[in-house]
Amino acid sequence: MTVLSCHGVRKVFGDQVVLDGLDLDVSEHEVVALIGASGSGKSTLLRCVNLLEELDDGTIHLDGEHITDPRVDPDKVRQRIGIVFQAYNLFPHMTVLENVTLAPVRVHGVPRTAARAQALEWLGRVGLADKAYAYPDRLSGGQQQRVAIVRALVNSPRLLLLDEVTSALDPELVGEVLSMIRDLKSDGVTMVLATHEMGFARQVADRVCFLDGGRVLEQGPPEQVFAEPAEARTRQFLSRIIEAGRL
Missing domain, CATH: 3.40.50.300 (P-loop containing nucleotide triphosphate hydrolases)
Structure with a gap:
């Protein structure tokens, strides 16, 4: 297809x-x-x-x-469609979990509890579960970019x-x-x-x-x-x- x-x-x-x-x-x-x-x-x-x-x-x-x-x-x-840029574009005043769940809750209307569960599952899959409540400035560049990719993936893009x-x-x-x-x-x-x-x-x-x-x-x-x-x-x-x- x-x-x-x-x-x-x-x-x-x-x-x-x-x-x-x-x-x-x-x-x-x-x-x-x-x-x-x-x-x-x-x-x-x-x-x-x-x-x-x-x-x-x-x-x-x-x-x-x-x-x-x-x-x-x-x-x-x-x-x-999910898109990830060279710049991570994470909101610095939000935790990793808040960054990842923002679009599902605000744009897609996913219940907050379900969005958090899905986000935590994805963060766990990429080895970042322990960073869920950290702020972006506490993450390495590689970790921030992985969060940016997870943020694009939680919406299950085609x-x-x-x-x-x-x-x-x-x-x-x-x-x-x-x-x-x-x-x-x-x-x-x-x-x-x-x-x-x-x-x-x-x-x-x-x-x-x-x-x-x-x-x-x-x-x-x-x-x-x-x-x-x-x-x-x-x-x-x-x-x-x-x-x-x-x-």
């Missing part, structure tokens, strides 16, 4: 074309990694999928529903979008988040992640998509894209990554 379908997606900022007729399909339980140089459109694509940016052309479908139809309520669509979720972390903390995403993959969570961490993409993705010029220039299994890229531009990009010691 196809969960996400992007067809002819175009997004322009001023005179800069960021997405130029991009096509992408994501199947149920699939983990797709978006790679490419800065400015290739990875983060913009995720923001368009979550309806944080309005398309200039093209369509996006979620489970067959045309979610970029102007008549669609974007808030209802976002209830089915699709999880991860935007450079490891890039703000110290190298020794990246493993914490990587391990969590591996577990989510094992649970069958459908994910699209944008990343500059090639090793991260290679380890967790079922499919890697190389974006260039606002389009998916090349895609395939990680080993094929990284070891035997078909496109000259992909080879050029990866050679610079290798020179920088990032692959």
